[in-house]
Amino acid sequence: MLSALGIANSYGKSGTITRAEFTETSMRAIGLGDIPKDERNLFLDVDADASYSKYINAAYDLNIVSGSDGLFNPDTPITYADAVVIAVKILGRNDEAKSLGAYPYGYEKSARRHGFFSGVEFLAEYDDYLYINCDDYNNTALINAEDIISFYNLTYEYNENGKTKTKKMSSDASFIYNGRPIADNGTALYTPDNGYLVLIDNNQNGAYDIAVIKGIISNDEKRG
Known part of the structure; x- marks a missing residue:
């Protein structure tokens, strides 16, 4: 997932990633790359003029990151450990992680259960810095919103160059709509009128595990 969403390979095939870099790229990956400037000083060491400030603030508002003192x-x-927590939270699996043992081991169990870190070799322990070595392991598919025909029984039916094709989601797939995890809230959220979908298959088994949905639907404010 990290490689497919661009969270890891934005900074090269291997190396460390700072907390600001990881947070910013995570927010961009779930469709929050164009959020407006946020001049709040939520943390003493995050300058409001820093390019990453608005992404840290957004992640804080979504209960994805926190600070200390x-x-x-x-x-x-x-x-x-902190990278695992962020990945699990952005995909709406926080409650599951807590039920599996909370921080840090419950979050790792949840991440590995859903293949969030497939294709990434971790050269670290929980309290060590995150060293990554990414392989091109994840399968991804991009579908433009206007090409979607239907979403039924966890299957997207869409048009591609005049031909009808399908993509099947896994039974426990994660859906992110404009930066927020969603549960079953009506099929309109899964099929926006404008925008696009990025589907990610974590383990190359033919079923997609994550759908990042970026777009708008009619009466969006009433359904969100």
Whole structure:
């Protein structure tokens, strides 16, 4: 998932990623790349004028990240454990992780259960910095919203160059609509009128495990 969403390979095939970099790229990956500037100083060490400030604030508002003693430590390389927590939270699996043992082991169990880190070799322990070595392992598919015909029984039917094709989602797939995890809230959320979908198959088994949906639907504010 990290490689497919661009969270890991945005910074090269291997190396460390700072807490600010990981947070910003995670927010961009789930469709929040164009959020407006946010001048709030939520952390003492995050300058409101820093390019990553608005992404850290957005992640904080979504309960994806937190700090310690008023600090975020944006330039510190992110630890393995904290990277796992962010990945699990952005895909709406926080409650599951808590039920599996909470921080840190419950989050790793949830991440591995859903293949969130397929294609990424971790060269670290929980309290160590996150060193990554990414392989091109994940399968992805991009579908433009206007090409979607239907979404039924966890299957997207869509048009591609005049031909009808299908993509099947896994039974426990994660759906992210404009940056927020969603559950069953009507099929309109899964088929926006404008925008696109990025589908990710974590384990190359033919069923897609994650759908990142970026777009708008009619009466969006009433359904969100």
